[in-house]
Amino acid sequence: MHKTSFHILRVGLAITFLWIGILIFKAPEAWGGYVSPWALKLLPISIEQAMIGTAFLDIVVGALLLFDTLVWLGALAATIHLIIVLTVSGINEVTVRDIAILAGATALFFDSMPASFIEKLYSNKIKIL
């Protein structure tokens, strides 16, 4: 990815994650309304606690991306987090935009993967073959 576009995507996603985290902290029970009933039954904690945990994760992801520190880890966490969000909420008029955020986070992850990790991945692939 071109360096400028990488940084634009990184900062854009960082602001999105930080802001969503803040909004969830403001009204965790309201955001819990987006979780499907089947997913609510699986929760070992209250929905409010789960949403506060989500807000905390969103802010950590946003901070990693904004401060340009461990971007690959932040992007990986964001990708996994968004897959879970889309699974437990389903695709509706609000979460449909999460598909774009998921694509952006995945692109950022692949572009920021440490060289050592890529080398390890390829050496393992060669061993398997």
Add this chain to the structure above:
Amino acid sequence: MTSLALLFTLSAIGISETMYLIRKRIAFEKPICPIGEDCAVVLESKYSKLFIIPNDVLGLLSYILIALASALLVIGVEPLFLWNIVLIIMVIITSIASVFFTYLQWRVLHAWCFWCLMSALTIWLMAIIMLASYY
């Protein structure tokens, strides 16, 4: 709420700008200067530090404080009046500092730094948003 969202977004942009300058300074690399070629003249001048603290670090701390105050006001964490005062004071101080640094570039150094101007623009935009939200 909208003005706080804008202030938070602008401070996040400011954080990314100052982080870029800090990283480049620590790595002894020259930052990319998209417009003009005088970034290094300004960033390496004697005015790039306040006592011993580099201006980019002061800028980063200011942006973090503004972002934090905006976030706490949105969430509604008490004491709200304190976060409001922090927000107002920080925007006023950084706006005045930006006027001073822009004057230095214009009249003293006779060189323009893209990142410094971007930061000044970000802060003045914050001041305009804040003024507009109060009136």
